[in-house]
Amino acid sequence: MDVMPKWAEVVLVPLISLLLAAILSALVILGIGEDPVAAVKLMISGALGSTYGWGYTLYYATNFMFTGLCVAIAFHARLFNIGGEGQAMLGGLGVALACLYIPWPHWSLALVGATAMAAIFGAAWAAIPAFLQAKRGSHIVITTIMFNFIAAAVLNYILVNMMRPQGSMDPATARFPDATKLPTLHDMLAPIGINFSQAAPANISLLVAIAACIFLWLLIWRTRLGYEIRAYGHSESAAKYAGISPFKITMIAMTISGALAGMMAINNVMGEAERLVLNATEGAGFIGIAVALMGRSHPLGVFLAAILFGFLYQGGAELALWTSIPRELIVVIQALVILFTGALDNMVRMPLEKIFLTLRSLRAPKPERKPVEPAE
Amino acid sequence: MTDTHEMERQATAAPAIELKGISKAFGPVQANKDISIRVMPGTIHGIIGENGAGKSTLMSILYGFYKADKGEIFISGRKTEIPDSQAAIAAGIGMVFQHFKLVENFTVLENIILGAEDGRLLKPSLAKARKSLLKLADDYGLRVDPDALIQDIGVGMQQRVEILKALYRQADILILDEPTGVLTPAEADQLFRILGRLKSEGKTIILITHKLREIMETTDTVSVMRRGEMTATVKTSETSPAELAELMVGRKVLLRVDKDVATPGEVILDIKGLRVVDDKGVERLRGIDLQVRAGEILGVAGVAGNGQSELLEVLGGYQTGTGSVRVNGQELDLTGKHSDGQSRRKHGIAHVPEDRQREGLIMDYHAWENTAFGYHKDPAYRSGMLMNNAAIKADTVEKMERFDVRPPNPKLAAKNFSGGNQQKIVLAREIERNPDLLLIGQPTRGVDIGAIEFIHQQIVALRDQGKAILLVSVELEEILALSDRVAVMFDGQVMGTRDASATDEKELGLMMAGITEAQSTPMEA
Numbered sequence: 095m096d097v098m099p100k101w102a103e104v105v106l107v108p109l110i111s112l113l114l115a116a117i118l119s120a121l122v123i124l125g126i127g128e129d130p131v132a133a134v135k136l137m138i139s140g141a142l143g144s145t146y147g148w149g150y151t152l153y154y155a156t157n158f159m160f161t162g163l164c165v166a167i168a169f170h171a172r173l174f175n176i177g178g179e180g181q182a183m184l185g186g187l188g189v190a191l192a193c194l195y196i197p198w199p200h201w202s203l204a205l206v207g208a209t210a211m212a213a214i215f216g217a218a219w220a221a222i223p224a225f226l227q228a229k230r231g232s233h234i235v236i237t238t239i240m241f242n243f244i245a246a247a248v249l250n251y252i253l254v255n256m257m258r259p260q261g262s263m264d265p266a267t268a269r270f271p272d273a274t275k276l277p278t279l280h281d282m283l284a285p286i287g288i289n290f291s292q293a294a295p296a297n298i299s300l301l302v303a304i305a306a307c308i309f310l311w312l313l314i315w316r317t318r319l320g321y322e323i324r325a326y327g328h329s330e331s332a333a334k335y336a337g338i339s340p341f342k343i344t345m346i347a348m349t350i351s352g353a354l355a356g357m358m359a360i361n362n363v364m365g366e367a368e369r370l371v372l373n374a375t376e377g378a379g380f381i382g383i384a385v386a387l388m389g390r391s392h393p394l395g396v397f398l399a400a401i402l403f404g405f406l407y408q409g410g411a412e413l414a415l416w417t418s419i420p421r422e423l424i425v426v427i428q429a430l431v432i433l434f435t436g437a438l439d440n441m442v443r444m445p446l447e448k449i450f451l452t453l454r455s456l457r458a459p460k461p462e463r464k465p466v467e468p469a470e
Numbered sequence: 471m472t473d474t475h476e477m478e479r480q481a482t483a484a485p486a487i488e489l490k491g492i493s494k495a496f497g498p499v500q501a502n503k504d505i506s507i508r509v510m511p512g513t514i515h516g517i518i519g520e521n522g523a524g525k526s527t528l529m530s531i532l533y534g535f536y537k538a539d540k541g542e543i544f545i546s547g548r549k550t551e552i553p554d555s556q557a558a559i560a561a562g563i564g565m566v567f568q569h570f571k572l573v574e575n576f577t578v579l580e581n582i583i584l585g586a587e588d589g590r591l592l593k594p595s596l597a598k599a600r601k602s603l604l605k606l607a608d609d610y611g612l613r614v615d616p617d618a619l620i621q622d623i624g625v626g627m628q629q630r631v632e633i634l635k636a637l638y639r640q641a642d643i644l645i646l647d648e649p650t651g652v653l654t655p656a657e658a659d660q661l662f663r664i665l666g667r668l669k670s671e672g673k674t675i676i677l678i679t680h681k682l683r684e685i686m687e688t689t690d691t692v693s694v695m696r697r698g699e700m701t702a703t704v705k706t707s708e709t710s711p712a713e714l715a716e717l718m719v720g721r722k723v724l725l726r727v728d729k730d731v732a733t734p735g736e737v738i739l740d741i742k743g744l745r746v747v748d749d750k751g752v753e754r755l756r757g758i759d760l761q762v763r764a765g766e767i768l769g770v771a772g773v774a775g776n777g778q779s780e781l782l783e784v785l786g787g788y789q790t791g792t793g794s795v796r797v798n799g800q801e802l803d804l805t806g807k808h809s810d811g812q813s814r815r816k817h818g819i820a821h822v823p824e825d826r827q828r829e830g831l832i833m834d835y836h837a838w839e840n841t842a843f844g845y846h847k848d849p850a851y852r853s854g855m856l857m858n859n860a861a862i863k864a865d866t867v868e869k870m871e872r873f874d875v876r877p878p879n880p881k882l883a884a885k886n887f888s889g890g891n892q893q894k895i896v897l898a899r900e901i902e903r904n905p906d907l908l909l910i911g912q913p914t915r916g917v918d919i920g921a922i923e924f925i926h927q928q929i930v931a932l933r934d935q936g937k938a939i940l941l942v943s944v945e946l947e948e949i950l951a952l953s954d955r956v957a958v959m960f961d962g963q964v965m966g967t968r969d970a971s972a973t974d975e976k977e978l979g980l981m982m983a984g985i986t987e988a989q990s991t992p993m994e995a
Contacts, residue, residue, distance in 0.1 A: 316856040321839070321846050328832045334788040335821070335829035336844035337811025 098450045104395065108388055108435055110442045112402075115434040119427040128419055140412025141405045147412070149279060149294015153366065154378075155404030156296065159303035160358035161382025162389060162396040163310050164351045169391040170314055171347035172327040177223060177238030178355040179379025180245030181216040185356025186363040187249060188215030190257065190370035193270040204274040208364050209302065209357055216356015217349040219245060224348030228341040234348075242379070253372060266371040276365045299361035304397070306354060311393040313350075323347050355379060387436035399435075406431060484547025486511040486643055486674035487532070492541035494527055501527040503698045505541070509691075511642075514665060514675045516685040516706070519695030519718055523918075525678045528695070529645050533565045534558040545643075564636020568648040568916070570628050572620045578631050579603065579616040582638050599638065606637050610667050624775060626657035633664065644668065645676045648916065650684060654773040654944050655979065662688045680718075680918050682711040683947075694718055718919060729930045732954040735764035738907050738938035739785075744793035744804075746780045746962075754780040755791065756962040762907070762938040767929065769953030769970065770942045773982050777962040778942045779824060782911050785940070786821040787814035797907055811844060817907075820900035822893075824911030824942065830896040831884040838866040838880035841899055869898040874924065890921030897925060901932055908932060911942045926952060946975050946982075960984040 098106075120130035141151045161178040168175035175181075188211035198204035223237035253265040262268075276297045283290040314320040326333040326343040333340060358378060363370050381403055388402070389395025410424035434442075485508040494502040501524045509515040519525050530536045532543065534552040543550050545561045552558050558565070572581050583599045600616055607613050612630055620628060629649060636644055646665075650658040665675055665688060677689060685692050686706060693703040694717040702717050739762040746755040755777045762768045772778050783789035785802075787810045795802040797817045803809045814821070823829040831840050842851050842862045851862050866880040873894045875887070884892055893913070900908065913929065914922040929952060933939055943949050949956055950970055957967045958981040965981040 312856065316859070318846050318852070318857055321842070321857060325832050325835070325843065328834045329828065331825075331828045332830070332832050332843070335786065335811055335823055336846075337787060337813070337815065339810060 098447055102446065102450065104390065104392075107439065107442050107446060108399075110446070111388075111434040111439065112431065114442070115427075115430040118430050118434075122423065122426060122430075123419065126419070126423070128417060133413055133417065133419065136416055137405075137409030137413055140416075141409035144291065145279075145289070146291035146294050147408060149291050149296040150408040150411070151401070151404040152279070152296040152300055153294065153361065153404070154407040155400045156300045156303045156361045156365075157358050157375075157378040158381050158385045158400035158403045159307060159397060160354050160361070161379050162385030162400050163306055163382075163393065164355035164379075165382045165386035166389065166391040166393065166396050167310060167314070167323070167354065168347055168351040169386060170320075170327050171323045171343055173224075173227070173344065173347055173351075174235050175220065175238055175348065175351045175355075176235055176383065177220060177241045177245075177352070177379070178382045179375055179377065180238070180242035181219045181352040181355035182358045182375045182379050183242075183245045183249050184219040185212035185216040185359035186370050186374050187252065188212045188356060189359040189363045190267050190270075193274040193364060194257075194267060198271070198273050201274060201276055205276060205298065205302075205360065205364075208274070209360050212356040212359040213353035214356070216359075217353040220348045220352020220355070221345065224345050227348075228344040246373075249370075250372060253370065257370070264371075267369050269369045270364065274364060275368065276360070278365075295366040297361065297365035299365045302357070302360065303400075306357065307393040307397045310354075314393070319346065355382070381432075384432040384436045387432075387439070403428075403431075485509055485544070486546060487676070488544040488547075489528075489532070490542045490544070492528065492531060492538045492543075494531060494536060494538050500698050502531070502538070505695075505700045507693055507700065507703065509643075509674055509676060511546075511674050512669060512672050513690040514669055514677060514688055516677045516679065516689035516692035517695060518679060518682070518685050518692060518714060519918075523695040523718075524698040525695055526647060527698075529565070529647060529676070529678060532558065533563060533645065559639050559641070562640060562642040563645065564633075564639060564641025564643065565645045566629065566632040566636060566647065566649060570632050572628055572631060574621040575619060577617050577619055578614050578623070578634075581620060581631055582616075582635050584635075586639055602638060603634065606634055610637070610664065610671065612637075612664060624657075626653055626660065629653070629657075629661065630664070633668075641673075643674045643676070645678070647678045648680070649677070650679065650681065654982075655946050656773060656983070658684070682714055682919075685714065686711055715919060727926045727930060727951045729952075730934070732766045732933065734766040734954070735936060737761050738764050738798060739940060740794075740796040742794040744781070744784065744791055744795060746777075746784055746789060746791040748780070754962055755784070757793070758959075758962075758964055760940075760957055760964060760967075762940050764906075764938050765933055765936045766954040767933050767939040767941055767952055768967075769949035769956045770940065770959055771944075771946060771949045771956055771978055771982060772959035773944070776959045776982075778959055779911070780962075781959075782821070782824060782909050782940075782942055785814070785819065785909055786823065787811040812847070815844060815903075818905050819907045819909060820903050820905035822896050822900050822908070822910040822913060824915070826889075826892050826896050831892060833885040834883055836881050836883055837870070837875070837887070837895055838863045840884050840895055841866040841869060841880075843899065845899070845903065869902060870895075872902075873898040873928075888918075889916040890918045893917050893925065894921065897928060901928055905937065907938045907940065909940050909942075912945075913941070913943065914945070914948060946978060949978075950975065958982055 123130040123133050141147045161182060164178045164181065165175055189208045192208040192211040193204060196207060198207065219241060223234050223241055226232040226237050227234040250265070253267065257267045258265060259268040276299065279294065279296045280290040280292045282298060314324065322338045323343055325336065326338055326340060330340055362374055367374060385396055385399040385403055389399040406428050410428060413419050414421040414424050487509040489505060489507045492502050492505040505528060517525050527536065531538045532552065534554040534557050537553065543552060550561050552561065573584065576584070579596060579599055582603060583595055587595045589595055603616055612634055614627060614630055614634065620631065633644065649661055653661060669675060677684065679685060689706045691703060692706050692709065692714065694701045694714060696718060741758055741760040744755055744758040745753065748754050758781065760768065770778055770781065780789055784791040784804065785795065790805045790809060792804065795804060797819060800817065802817065803813065827833060832843060835843070845851070846857065851858055863880050870878040870880065875891050875894045875898070884895065887895065910929065913925050917925065929939060941949065941952055953970045955967055956970050956973060956978060958965045958978055960982060961984060965984065968977070
């Protein structure tokens, strides 16, 4: 039995962490002589005050959902996949190849094809470190980080030397054909009478991301594969006893993880840029780590955390645009949120657990929560 | 301060430890209820009770891990507050835990000074520690190699290091929590000799155990705990095992197993020339030949580390080997694609592993998830693409009832059950699969007497259904009580097989030491 009720665990802890990060951020803003209240107002109105703002918030959130899920599934197998960034870059390559070289008759087919290509490319990029870990014992944290750099270099080479249209000065692919253009939220909501901003990049990939959240929830908590992944994550020795192959689980968990990161490309490459540019991922792979930490590796948590980070991204951009708060400070604020919700989780959890313990001992008989003989 | 002489006199007359009215509750569970106890200096005091009786909680309070809700602690007559283990050490209390707290890749010496290093540089304190360690070793007959790595020395030796750690910190009071749980009979005997020596040097020892034999043989006084209460404290010389057992569980227990003569059928398990080489290149099994028939229990006795674990692992499918193993006449794959736990289960082999916490259970999984562990691919646990969690839960509720798992709550994580109840969860899962062959390692390690009786009955019942059972245990008594035939392993080989009715502890003990009738000098272990 847990020390805290579940609602406190999943709602109260992140909320307090967030509040602490906000307070610290406010102090920083005060320190450079700006008004924190006005800044918050601007962030909220910029990110959530208009359909334009919402469109960007959800666009970023879609990216973070994919990369957050990527980190989350690997976490369940106790694998720390820091390579979401590189896997998403390779996913972009898959999308670009699918969109440029296959004549799709309709966007829906293009979406299916591009999603598959993105997933395959991302999965393949994750499979190499997974194999090295499972067979050679190379630590996956190290290899996935290195694979981010390799991915960036590979993409650089391919864009500059192979996929750049002739005569173009820009290290980017040609624009994708019109038939691959994904419907934006504006296109999707217009038929039901909602006038969503036409300029915002949020598109149908959001639905794919939500579907991925649901799929992953089913996978982790309701399938035999998910059961095996979690068992392996909890105890490798017990997994071996039960006949669960560590090699198989490492490979499967990492390919699913890489596929999810790769699928991010249908949002940023296919949905927004409509061509593959250098550094298309913009660090979303790393934000995914914070999203998964804050979301406790649960798909619903990842969904909510992704929207929060989408808000911070869009609100931060607005802040940089309309105030003299420098762009770097926005990064500081985002970093504080990551620090408090991800890394300093226990700082909030411990005192909170104590409070709940005292509360419980005050109103005596309640469900049991500790073994009688914990030393056993 | 005026009369130090008077104070000293008082201190020697006072009990080394006196607890007065200690109470501790975890939520609604009263782990310790108004416990008072006096332990005189220079004695061995036993605390005996079933798992969950509150022994470890009481000692954790004494060692500063928990704070008592009520009650007072007196050390040598002085009221002492023990808010943490540092304070306990300062008060002269040393603790040897059931699960050792040693750094595997440190040497003995490094482990002993860990946390008690003085000065900023390691070297001088190591040199100093080496000197006091050698002196301690001389004083108490606790010989260890200070430069051996912990991972290279045996369990008995590791425990010695734990004791030395406490002595190095000048402990006068030594608490040992289930010290023989991981030891072989020979190692246990050695431990008790050491304890006797420590006692004669004036140390006070508290021995927590649920083994009656140890209490009877080693202690001066004994306290019995039951459900958080101290039910009796008596002089050991004035009591009997039967009386203690009754005080512990509140009813009479069978120390012998009631069973009929076995009626062995055809050969189920047939092992020929089985060899295992571990990943360090050491040959752990050196040509094993064994047969187990339907309807019999073959007990494998031996000092821990002589290949029994590897035998179970290779039969359980998570260790590779060479040679031939047939189950029901079918050859098992010992190295290839089908050498895993899943295909072993398909061959009708169920396995209760030696270490339930590391292997048999996922400690963070709920009881119901653990009920499916290893059998999670069973079609009965499936609905379409998904797992049928409702079916697993229903199955768990039934199994918990049949095996009397307490509390019968399928949603409790495995780690929150006591050792005996964890073992029952594993047993229920494996036995109710109705296997042709049951592998069972240390079935009652760290399990209380009430549960031991129940577990033994289940094993015998399975035998009487005509199943083959391979039992590995370092408890010779258990082997003799349960087995129909006994095989003794030494240094990766089977020294011999005896009918359980035609042998005794003495003969088996000699075989376990590597001595057969032919030779009279012991071989190097």
